[in-house]
Every structure is written in structure tokens, then in C-alpha cells.
Amino acid sequence: MDYEKLINCMRCGMCLPHCPTYKETFLETASPRGRVALVRKFQKGDLAASERFLDYLSLCLDCQACASACPCGVNAGELVAEFKCEKKERDGLSFMEELVLRRLLPHPDRLETAASPLKLYQRSGLQKVVRKLGLLKMFPPGLSRMEGLLPELPAQPLRRTLQEVTPAQGEERGTVGFFLGCVMSLVFSEASFATVQLLSAMGYRVITPKAQKCCGAPNMLAADRRGMEEMARFNVELFSSYDLDFIVTDCGGCGAELKKYGHHLGGDGHAAVFSGKVRDISQVLYEGRGLLGEKLKPLPHRVTYHDPCHIAHCQGIRHEPRQLLKMIPGLDYRELADADACCGSAGTYNIERPEMADRVLRRKLDTVLKTGADYLVTSNPGCLLQLKQALAQTEPQVRVIHLTELLQASMNG
Ligand code: SF4
């Protein structure tokens, strides 16, 4: 761990009001400043890695709101993640982690096969019966929560149905590679299909290399740096074999990870070039807004936007998605209070720390309802899962939708 990053904290406390766990607890140990101090004490040998100590650190959502707020460039979330990686390198992966992170995730075919029973569970009507009879209460808490988050899966993952090359419509302005995230392909295939259609309509030839692997973000969440690096190397080599202007993604989590490949793989020049080409879809569409604006037709909806942490805090993108929404004629855009506050999803945090995740989510839902919007737009699969499920249960009149789906709906009139 880079000790410099730890000592940069001057204990000013400017990060405190931005940290979701501190806002809920008002505990120093649940704040960015407190977490930095804990890791610093551990590094100096003044503190042991006791269960309590690890519990304090694992309460961090890694939302990186503290990094956006800190005047000294301290990123408490990243420091906690680094600490966990170092610990995992010493302890090794558990059997389940080895199975999921090393044997399943790097193989899209296996991942898709593993998702098939879920589709059968939904399409056979079993899911409806289980939910209606309240049988979920009989499942272990983590499993019932995961089941509750599961939206209706598409008939086929997009990776299987999308052509490797989607031609540009009209005059060709360039070639982009499309990084299709695992969850986007398996769960939100309509949104990613809309992304490719938009790129094509903007004059881009879109190449979606079918062999691409997971970006490695789930590995980093589980503190498996080696697993992430293996997939990063593979993806860099694969995309480098094409002549691409940009590498585009519509998944906030993937985008944040892909932009860090250059840093993660250090001396690998290809990785730095790869990361330099990565763009969130909102950046590419905003750049071509002149052409896009001509194609958009009215949508009479009240719309608000939730900033995914991986887009706002990790990639610094806030302006583009909002401006794209405001370009839709007839759309009534309503700004969300604390729009860049975490929704509590945070990878698998909502499964592992359900109590805190629900408290953080409640704040988000309250602000959404105050806008009076009938559509909540966002662009990260974790946020989509979390907010879709919560609003379907409590406020079904508010629909949650990916940015590109709404733009495509406007384009199609
Ligand atoms: S992490 Fe940054 S904002 Fe927070 S107390 Fe330290 S220096 Fe201040």
C-alpha cells in the first residue's frame, strides 16, 4: 500500500457529510477519516486485524464519494479496497470465491449456462408461486435477497444474439469497440442493444468482440487483484487487435474498471492505450449531440437522473447524461437532491450488509419521490437492479430505465 496516500489525510472532515455510512451512524469509525486512521494504525503495527476492525472497514461501500470531496486527494474507499486485496493475497481465496471468480466469471459461456436455471425458474411460473406463497422467507437471507433483486431475464443474453459487427447508418464517422458487460448482456440486454443502435445511428461502425471477458470489477470487489489482472490482460490484447477510435461501454462499473487497466497493469503500454480509449456511452453521445439532437422526438415524461458512483465519483461524468436528457423535446427534467449519493447497491454490498444498504437506499428513494418524476434514469446495472426492485415494491408508478433506452425511445418516437 502506498503510505503517502495515507498520510495525506489532514483530518479536516470535509469528506464526512458525503459519506453514506457516516451520515447514517455519525460514528468516526464509519467515516472516511476514521477508516484512513484505522488503516494507518494497522500499517504502523498499532492495531491488529481483529474481527471488529475488519467489520469497520467492510461497512465501507467503496462508493468513492469521499474522493470527490477530499481536498487532499485521499480516497478512503480505494485505501480500504487495497487493504482488503493485500489481506486476500495473504489469506487466499475461499472455495466459493475460487469457483465464481476464477472458474465462472472469466468464461462467458459458463456464466450464461449458469444463468439458464434462473430463466427456467422464471418462465416455468415457479418464481411467481414462490413469491406469492411467501416461500422466500424460507431461503437463507442472502439467497432470498438475491432472488428478490432478480428482474425478468431476457430470452437470450445479448452476447449470443448481437452481431460482432454492426454497420454504421448513413455516413460513417468511425469505428468503436463495444465492451458488453456481463450483467448488461445477461440481464439488461435491451439497454445494451439500444446502446449499439444509438452508436450505429450516430454513424459509428460498432465491433463487439464476442470473446471479451468480464472487466474484473467483481474480482476487485472480492479483493481478488490477480483474477482482475488476468482478465484485464486478455481484454487489452483482444481489443488491441482491432483498429478502434474508442472503446465504449454503457455500464458504469465496467467503465470505471476499464479506465484503470493502464494503472493496474503498470508497464503494459497497450493497457494504457486501451484505457485512454475507454468512453462511457454518455460521453460519445454528448460529443455527437448535434446529430443526435436532430433525431430525437418528443417524450412527455417527468424524468430524473441518479448518478451511479462508478460514473460520477470514479469517472467524473455528471454533465453529459443530464444534457442528453435535457435534449429530448417535451421532457420535463427534474434534478434529484444528492443525485450522486450511493443507492446502497455497491456490488454485492446490498446482499452482504443488508441493514446499512437499506438505510442508504431509503434516503435515495425519498429524494426520488420528492421530484415527482415518473422515470428514474441511471446507467449502472447494480443501481438498476437495486432501484428497480425497491421502486416496484413501494412506488410502482416510477419506472427505472437505462439512459440509452430512454434516448432510443425518443429516437424511435
Ligand atoms: S480524507 Fe480528505 S476530506 Fe476526509 S478528513 Fe482526510 S483530508 Fe479531510
Ligand code: SF4
Ligand atoms: S468510499 Fe463511500 S462509504 Fe467508503 S469511506 Fe468513502 S464515502 Fe464512505
